[in-house]
Amino acid sequence: MRNLIFGLGLLMSFNLSAQQEFDNLDLSYYLPQDISYNENIPKPQDVLGYIPGEWHVSHDLLVSYMRILADASPRIAIEKRGNTYEGRPLILLTITSEENHQNLEEIRKNHVALTEDGSGSLNTEDMPIVVNQGFSIHGNEPSGSNAALLAAYYLAAAEGPEIEALLNNTIILFDPAFNPDGLQRFAYWANTNRSKNINTDPQDREYDEVWPGGRTNHYWFDMNRDWLPVQLAESKVRLETFHNWYPNILTDHHEMGSNSSFFFQPGIPERTHPLTPQLNQELTKEIGTYHAAAFDKIGSFYYTEENYDDFYYGKGSTFPDINGSVGILFEQGSSRGHAQETDNGILTFPFTIRNQFTAALSTLEAAQKMRVKLLNYQRNFYNNARKEADRGAYAFGNSKDASSAYHLAEILKRHKIEIHEVQEAFRKDGKTFEPGSSYIVPKNQRQQRLIKGMFERRTEFADSLFYDISAWSFPLAFNLDFTEDAALKNAGPEIEELQKPTVESPEQSNYAYLMDWHSYEAPKALNQILEKGLRTKVSMKPFEAEGRKFDYGTIMIPVQNQELDQSELHDFMREVSEASNISIFGVTTGLTRGMSLGSNNFRALEPQSVAMIVGEGITPYDAGEIWHLFDQRYDMILTKLDLKDFSGADLSRYTDIILPNSWGSALDDKDVEKLKTWTRSGGTLIGYRNAARWFDSNEFLDLEFKENELVAKDVPFELQRDFRGAQGIGGAIFEAKTDRSHPVNFGYKDDRIPLFRNTTYFIEAKEQSYNNPIQYTKEPLLSGYISKPNLDSIAGTIPFVHRDFGRGNVILFTDNTNFRAFWYGTNKLLMNAIFFGDEM
């Protein structure tokens, strides 16, 4: 009882002190007080109606304030670079002295020239440094964006020689909200649940967001993984800003667990990507001394080097490191709402904001003091890169699927990588590279290190622990033919404006239309055709028609007995061909080589109505990737069926139900029966990753798992986490052999496929070989880290299982075929399961 009373007393004093802090909150809590501020610059509270920290700023108010600041201050220019998926503006403030604003384009050109050939003649002593400051890429880590209100105010309003010098010497690319949709979502949550009397109880609803939370963007993506793949609207504008300027420092303001203090990079030294120069880490460390001094001054605790890494170039603090810049990660212990009890006493939202504000200013101070050093570092980075560049070129392409190759070329163009057409068809490493469906990338060019970072395969590592994935080789993710040994003489003209692959528009036919299944866009086209209510079939065998070869999975649309007449059908086929940029062929005879068009080996297809189970317990990333794939890539309707509504839902509306990866079993026994009944009556149930266990234990599938019983030997207590961590597969790439005649593999031209895997479910192959259409090879590791015991286990196992279940199907993928929207190469596996599940 005494403890309880003591606990209650403590709680009340927590609440009281937090309350006082909120009641007395004033700008002076945040801003340096030894200087004056321009009275004509509106303060944040003039626009928000409260002092930053009292409430969580919504994105619209944040933008309003930034626009008003830009109007009021000649130091600030504001631009709108695009929109988020929810239509919010993606703004950028360029902050510098009035004089620099007059010559901004000249300054920019000079700065970019540092990265180019002939940079030796530039005088870095006279050049401003460029700093890109970005806030709250994870929307529920809001202290960054809320601190941005204060940092922008400070930069606009502060007076005196110090700020003058700073603005004369610095171009600040100020991005107050990397993730507007997520920030808005979280602000709504934290504000909706805030009490007038601040409640610091961590169990209060305020500190526990509803699924999917504000971390992610609209499609539930972690945008701090998209700097390299650049697949999301928000990343595209970020990258444009980056490559427009090549900033010398890029900062990324995050939050971490509430019991932590404040972290700034460098991270764990041995977890730095080997392509990052050692000097980059030394500069990071030197910049860190400015943060340390600033935090010492305000009495805030911090740590560095013990956590986080600098390995995956898709992260905001690591991407700059392969671009001659220095990326800095900040992590502030999160108050998650307005104030929470923690191991360090009470942690208030204003306190977290003040730390972020302090780090933003110490970054700018470091930039001043290290200006010439950082500019020279950038120049040397690119000079050295050119010096060490190999001769020759890379080539990539897919003679059957120009579209996938085009989508990779798009990414390279976004990264200002020089690419060329293929002059004429050539063979290399057993692959054919053809004009129109292949591209050449010269090795000797400005971005050669970045290119290496995107293309290389790596299987040797200094450390066995990874904060994120250990492999992302783009030619593998896009399942393209690839060589590192192309010759420059294979290169045609450089591609200035990338054009979509050319396609053949269909001739009018009175017999049938045929569409290859190889193109990345084919599922979009098929869906459009089925939705139109047209009779459509898929070929179970290859054949030849009118001199052209058609592979497994070719789609046929007969002309007769359709809702549309001959000429309407032709118009519609043209429309489909244009909308999906895909070739469709009109044929005039059913007499073909191989099987005929009237063969029973053409199977009738039905329109698909797909639902995906979402909600508490489902991994938002995995679900969001599928939603994005359907909605953004294929224009297919996907119903997001929430678990809480599952028991009352009418499943008969759906032909397919997708169960993404989950934390645990979120469906109860009654739900299991309901799902079984639906499947038996003809539904196709598709599960991912952890669904393997769930399908097995609920008897949807009968699986045999290969288990590792690894016992620690000579592993001390302090290393137990490392020991366990090394047995995980954070994300690596493996090769499987495929049976091309199985419908799950339709549209793939080769009998090998790279798969992205981040689970450790190893399923024994089935006895009958035709039940193993996708099977890991004997030595499957293509790129990335996997422990020796796991590598031994994975060989020969199967990542895909299909079983007839009554009149329906149960399908399992242990691997993520939709990973982060850049695994174009395996997207079709899911589409095959959906459209051709009944033919398996």
Ligand SMILES: [Zn+2]
């Ligand atoms: Zn974060």
